[in-house]
Amino acid sequence: MEEGKAYIESGILELYVLGELNAQEQHEVEAMAAKYPEVKQEISAIELAMEKYAIQHAVQPSVSLENKILARIGATENKENTSSVASPDQQITSPVSETKILPLYPEGYESKLKTLRIALLACAVLLIISGIALYSAHTELGTAKQQIIALNQDKEKFANTVNYMKETNQELQTIADMPMDPDWKIVKLAGTKMAPKAKMMVYWHTSGRHVMVDNSKMGLPANDQTHQYQLWALVNGKPVDLGVFDVKTDTTHILLKMKEIGSAQAFAVTLEKRGGVPxxxxxxxxxxxxxxx
Known part of the structure; x- marks a missing residue:
């Protein structure tokens, strides 16, 4: 069912009805129609909709155009009849006995022929109008398809924005709740002689072992493509690696999660080659x- 629904929403059925697909694509649509009744019903619905559209937008030929067409047909027939009659110079004297001339066509044939020509002309005009209507419908369907794609893209962007706001609110709420939890340690890191103005914040949950750095309060010089910052915990005088990170002003997260640690007396950050060092x-x-x- 999901495959049939997705196939209907792809827009290929409209192209099938319009005759815009190659032979292989037509066989594929017919196979899907045989497999999924909803696909076959959708094809019938599209054909009916296009037929209604063509009927609603059909243009009736004007009276003046119809009169011109009939006059042209009548003039052509009169010319043919006149040329078929022999001139007096061409006439041959016939014997005294009268010869009976049989008509070439049955009686009323010319009238039926005229009616048939008018009907054929009307069909040709209607066919042209229907073709224009179908082309217009195809163009409108293409425009509608593009609008649907644009709406889906906008919907996806909106969903991403909502998710970003939810994550940001959760992270801000976590920071706001830290002072009420004695297990959270807020450690302020100050700059060394390498970068006297540098600073950043580290949040460490002593019982849960969680370690996070605050990206919104990270005052570190921007690192290049070949280097990364590496966070260390000093445990009884020995450095323990807590992971690497980049300084990004456009990050999607306020809190950057690092490796866990159970005990620490201090935290420090060094600038190392990308990927970190032992x-x-x-x-x-x-x-x-x-x-x-």
Whole structure:
């Protein structure tokens, strides 16, 4: 059922009815119609809708146009009849005995022929009008399809915005609730001689072992494509790697989750090659801060 519904929404059935598909694509549509009754019903509905559209938008030929067509047909027939009559010079003297001339066509044939010509002309005019109507309908269907695609894109952007706002609100609420939870430690990291004006915040949950850095309060110089910042926890004087991160002003998250740690006396950040290193480069330490008891 889902496959049939998706196939209907793809817009290929309208192209099938309009005759815009190649032979292979037509066979594919007919196979889907045989497999899914809803596809076959949709094809019938599209054909009916286009037929109604053509009838509603059909243009009746004007009276003056019809009179011109009839006059042209009448003039042609009169010319043919006149040329068929022999001139006096061409006439041959016939014998005294009268010869009976049989008509070539049955009686009333010329009248029926005239009616048939008019009917054929009217059909041709209607066919042209129907073709124009179908082309217009096809163009409108294409425009509607583009509008649907644009609406779906706008819908996706709106959903992403809503999700971003939800995540941002959750992160802000987490920060707001930290002072009420004694297990949360808020550690302020200050700049070293490498970057005296640098600063950042680290949030550490001592019992849950969670470690996060605050991207909105990260005052670090922007790193290049070959380097990353690496967070360290000092545990009994030994550095423990807590992961790497980039400084991005356009990040989608306020809180960046790092590796977990159960105990720490201080946190520090160094600038390392991309991907991180096993032990910190001490002369590349950018910020450092002690955990308050």
């Amino acid at each position: 032990s910190p480069t001490m002369d590349q330490m950018i910020v450092m801060g002690a955990v308050s008891i």
